[in-house]
Amino acid sequence: MKKIWLISTVGRALAVILCVMTAVFFLIRMVPGDPAKMILGEYSTPEAVESMHHALGLDLPLGEQFIRFVKTLFTQGDTGNSIINGTSTRELIADRAPVTLLLIGMACALAIVIALVLATLAATHKDKLLDHLIRIFPTVTLGMPIFWVGILLILLLSVHLHWFPVGGVGEGWWGTLYSLTLPAITVAFSQIPTLVRSLRAQMLEVLESDFVVTLKAARLPSRVILFKHVLRNAALPTLILLGVNISYLIGGTLVVEQVFGIKGIGSLLFSSISKRDFPVIQGIALYCAVSVVIISLLIELLSRWLDPRTKGKP
Incomplete structure (x- = not known):
């Protein structure tokens, strides 16, 4: 009885984390604004923006970006490097936590x-x-x-x-x-x-x-x-x-x-x-x-x- 309760509880916890991970990934990309333009500035050229998109992996299809995100999360325990300063997300959060x-x-x-x-x-x-x-x-x-x-x-x-x-x-x-x-x-x-x-x-x-x-x-x-x-x-x-x-x-x-x-x-x-x-x-x-x-x-x-x-x- 206790094992069944523990398994179901852990299963629900993992399901919640998976739903949050998926929702955040896709919802944040629906918010107006381009990270490349944030980095390069308001007067950046289309060529420079396109090049920055390629460097950041933002030109890939959403599905491929999500797979890369999940792979990074499970292999490195991280969500990637910051787009703005290139520092590991884990290090940034650990410093403020x-x-x-x-x-x-x-x-x-x-x-x-x-x-x-x-x-x-x-x-x-x-x-x-x-x-x-x-x-x-x-x-x-x-x-x-x-x-x-x-x-x-x-x-x-x-x-x-x-x-x-x-x-x-x-x-x-x-x-x-x-x-x-x-x-x-x-x-x-x-x-x-x-x-x-x-x-x-x-x-x-x-x-x-x-x-x-x-x-x-x-x-x-x-x-x-x-x-x-x-x-x-x-x-x-x-x-x-x-x-x-x-x-x-x-x-x-x-x-x-x-x-x-x-x-x-x-x-x-x-x-x-x-x-x-x-x-x-x-x-x-x-x-x-x-x-x-x-x-x-x-x-x-x-x-x-x-x-x-x-x-x-x-």
């Missing part, structure tokens, strides 16, 4: 901690003032564009209060963490509302269940009931929701990097899109898809471990 991965990790951790605190307070103070205030928070913030939230936080916490730098990445570990705190809060803002709403609803449902009533009758401490039993049973649907939203979190991180002037994968992506640098765009999309699939797989494994119905099953 650490700051982006750190930002994603910080944002995810903040979203989980803040959502956990708010949902617990709301569920344990049902229909009281604190519960109503916390329930208003997701309603107000859910429709806010993430870049707008970032600009507001910069104006409030950086420009007026001077608590955080306006943008960029500081030096050293402490400087890096300090400078990424505000961007991480901005990215977490996009995930907190849905997580709070889901976790609060699940906690209320568990608090009203028969086994919790039995535990209360047995006079177990409220803290033990809440953290050992209620949270564990309520966390499963919210954890699955986080796995579903992880792609939005990664996408939001790439946008927030532009707002805060962080030289991560996001700035590389937008720069490559403006220059029609196909290999770099394909590489970023593919690596992001692989990251989403791996994280979703880990969350699915954790969900099975938390689900009491799967305990002891093969």
Whole structure:
């Protein structure tokens, strides 16, 4: 049973990666703009553009370009060299990846901690003032564009209060963490509302269940009931929701990097899109898809471990 589940899960993951790889390859070539003219300039001659097309392999049929792309990907673990500067896509992404991965990790951790605190307070103070205030928070913030939230936080916490730098990445570990705190809060803002709403609803449902009533009758401490039993049973649907939203979190991180002037994968992506640098765009999309699939797989494994119905099953 476990082998069948694992095989099907890995099969779905590979299918998603293959679909993303194919879609990105063909869709990016439908976007107006010629990489050769981007390199040679606006006043380049038709002969020079044709020669550049041949050098870049853009004069080949799409099918042959796709086969070459797939072959390069599987033999070199790369999507090719950058059209603009000739550097390996893998090297370009690897150079920018650490700051982006750190930002994603910080944002995810903040979203989980803040959502956990708010949902617990709301569920344990049902229909009281604190519960109503916390329930208003997701309603107000859910429709806010993430870049707008970032600009507001910069104006409030950086420009007026001077608590955080306006943008960029500081030096050293402490400087890096300090400078990424505000961007991480901005990215977490996009995930907190849905997580709070889901976790609060699940906690209320568990608090009203028969086994919790039995535990209360047995006079177990409220803290033990809440953290050992209620949270564990309520966390499963919210954890699955986080796995579903992880792609939005990664996408939001790439946008927030532009707002805060962080030289991560996001700035590389937008720069490559403006220059029609196909290999770099394909590489970023593919690596992001692989990251989403791996994280979703880990969350699915954790969900099975938390689900009491799967305990002891093969």
